[in-house]
Amino acid sequence: MTLDTGLTVGGVGVGSDERLARIIWSLLTEPGPGAAQAWVQTHGALGALELLVAGELGQGSAAAGRLDGLDVASVLRGLARLRVRVLIPGDREWPVGLDDLDDPPYCLYVRGPADLATLRERGIALVGARAATPYGTTVARRMASDLCDRGYTVVSGAAYGIDAAAHEGALAVGGTTVAALACGLDRVYPAGHADLIGRIIGTGAVVSELPLGWAPYRQRFLLRNRLIAAATVGTVVVEAGPRSGSLNTANTADRVCRHVAMVPGPVTSQLSVGCHEWIRTRGASLVTDAADVLDLMAPLGEHAQEERRAPEVAEDAVEEFDATLWSAVPVRRGADLMTLAAASGLSATDTLAGLGRLVMSGLVERRDDRWRKVPAARRAPATVAG
Numbered sequence: 001m002t003l004d005t006g007l008t009v010g011g012v013g014v015g016s017d018e019r020l021a022r023i024i025w026s027l028l029t030e031p032g033p034g035a036a037q038a039w040v041q042t043h044g045a046l047g048a049l050e051l052l053v054a055g056e057l058g059q060g061s062a063a064a065g066r067l068d069g070l071d072v073a074s075v076l077r078g079l080a081r082l083r084v085r086v087l088i089p090g091d092r093e094w095p096v097g098l099d100d101l102d103d104p105p106y107c108l109y110v111r112g113p114a115d116l117a118t119l120r121e122r123g124i125a126l127v128g129a130r131a132a133t134p135y136g137t138t139v140a141r142r143m144a145s146d147l148c149d150r151g152y153t154v155v156s157g158a159a160y161g162i163d164a165a166a167h168e169g170a171l172a173v174g175g176t177t178v179a180a181l182a183c184g185l186d187r188v189y190p191a192g193h194a195d196l197i198g199r200i201i202g203t204g205a206v207v208s209e210l211p212l213g214w215a216p217y218r219q220r221f222l223l224r225n226r227l228i229a230a231a232t233v234g235t236v237v238v239e240a241g242p243r244s245g246s247l248n249t250a251n252t253a254d255r256v257c258r259h260v261a262m263v264p265g266p267v268t269s270q271l272s273v274g275c276h277e278w279i280r281t282r283g284a285s286l287v288t289d290a291a292d293v294l295d296l297m298a299p300l301g302e303h304a305q306e307e308r309r310a311p312e313v314a315e316d317a318v319e320e321f322d323a324t325l326w327s328a329v330p331v332r333r334g335a336d337l338m339t340l341a342a343a344s345g346l347s348a349t350d351t352l353a354g355l356g357r358l359v360m361s362g363l364v365e366r367r368d369d370r371w372r373k374v375p376a377a378r379r380a381p382a383t384v385a386g
Contacts, residue, residue: 007050010070014049020072021045022088022107023211027070028052028063031209032223033103036063040106078212084185085110093117095231100256105209105227111185112205114153114176119231123153123178124297125253127228127246128162128238128263129271136162136239136271139263139288141169143236146290148175155180155232157224158193158200162238162246167200177204180231182224183216184208225249234259234297236287240274247274250284259297261285317361325354326363334370 007014010027014020022045029036039048039057051057058064079086087094087108097120098104110116126144128136144154144166154170156163158179170177179200181189185208188194200206209227210220225245229235229252237260240246250260262284265272278284287293318326328343329335335343341351355371358364365374 007046007053009049009053009067010072010075012072012076014046016046018045019086019088019107021049023075023086024049024070024072025063025106026209027072027075027211028066030223031103031105031220035061037103045106075211078186079109082111082186082212084212087116095119095123097231097256097258098227101226101230101252103226108207108209108227109185109211110205110207112178112201113203114178114205116178116205116207116231119153119155119178121233121299122151123155123232124293125155125228125232125235125249126162126166126238127156127225127235127249128166129240129244129246130159130161130163131271132161132165132239133265133269133271135265135269136263137165140165140238141172143238143263143290143293144169144177145173145175147293148173148177150290150294152294153178153204155228157181157221157228158189158197158206160190160192164193164196166238167196171199171203174203179204179206180224180227181206181208181216182210182220184210184212184214186212187215189216221245222248226252229253229258230256232258234261234293236261236263236293237275237278237284238263239265239269239271241271242273242277244274247278250278254282259285261287261293261296263287315363318358318363322354322357325351326358329355329358329364329371329373331373331375334367334372336370340371 009024025036025040025045043051048057052064087110089099093116095116124147126140128140140162147154148170153176154166155178156166158167158181167177167179177200179197183189185206188197197206225248229249235250235253235258237246237250253260262275262278264275264286279286285296325344325346328340337348337351341348344351355364359366362379363374364371
């Protein structure tokens with residue numbers, strides 16, 4: 001259909017301005033699935049808006065009911081005053097991962113200098129319990145710092161507990177962190193995080209799909225979580241009880257084919273039950289630090305880590321054929337050749353040759369006609385063949 005370039009909504013001429021049309025849709029309806037989402041996806045933001053204004057679509061709907069009360073000019077002034085930029089699909093900075101959602105946001109309100117275009121390849125969501133334990137906050141803070149040190153952006157929800165620790169860890173090393181809010185960007189929630197959110201705005205970004213003035217409600221938190229999950233490469237949950245909202249984020253990440261990883265906790269902790277259950281029944285990857293996360297989520301080979309091994313000790317240098325003799329050599333009081341031969345089951349000749357090799361490797365010392373192990377404090381570092 002041909003759009004009416006004279007379309008006016010809330011006292012402002014919309015014309016063919018797709019961005020303005022999407023701002024208006026965000027003012028008219030709650031985010032998430034619903035009739036308005038279907039209208040916009042079918043007719044486009046401008047086409048659906050023109051049909052709504054003309055009364056050809058959505059008669060009796062909440063969106064139609066809100067039309068008369070809109071003051072779009074006031075909204076635009078508020079956005080300008082707070083220096084909020086509005087992103088829409090197709091913008092260079094639009095987080096393209098959001099397009100994988102069945103119910104993507106109409107637009108995204110952003111405060112702060114961070115470039116959101118990088119999130120699909122370099123953004124990692126780090127979320128968890130609000131009533132976090134010292135263990136959980138320590139893990140989240142360290143993991144966030146290490147991820148930022150390696151050039152990744154940490155995305156979370158600015159809530160108490162794990163979210164706050166993740167943002168703090170990123171800020172501590174001068175890294176980039178993004179907070180997704182469940183309210184308009186003129187509000188601070190939780191109020192106790194006013195300083196934290198201000199620091200995030202200074203170097204990273206605070207984002208929301210909700211217009212200025214909109215308050216945080218429970219359902220809006222759940223919908224906010226889908227943005228965190230879809231915009232990033234993957235989601236790491238540090239602590240989560242069996243009904244934690246963080247598992248909602250993990251569910252969305254799994255549904256849109258993102259990585260999902262869980263940090264294990266004490267088996268006695270209720271705040272780790274959700275993580276353990278995901279690892280046990282849903283195949284979530286177990287991670288313990290940033291290296292584990294990047295081994296899973298970074299581009300192939302970029303941060304691949306070798307298999308973890310126990311620290312090498314001097315005994316690792318003992319060849320297999322000398323292992324029995326090495327075990328027979330005493331630690332304190334030395335033993336003579338025949339005693340060692342009897343203990344190891346070797347001939348005197350083979351025992352003497354083996355002792356020679358162990359002496360050369362620095363593991364055994366000879367005192368007169370007796371041999372004993374060199375005290376650990378005096379052994380040279382292990383040199384293991386291969």
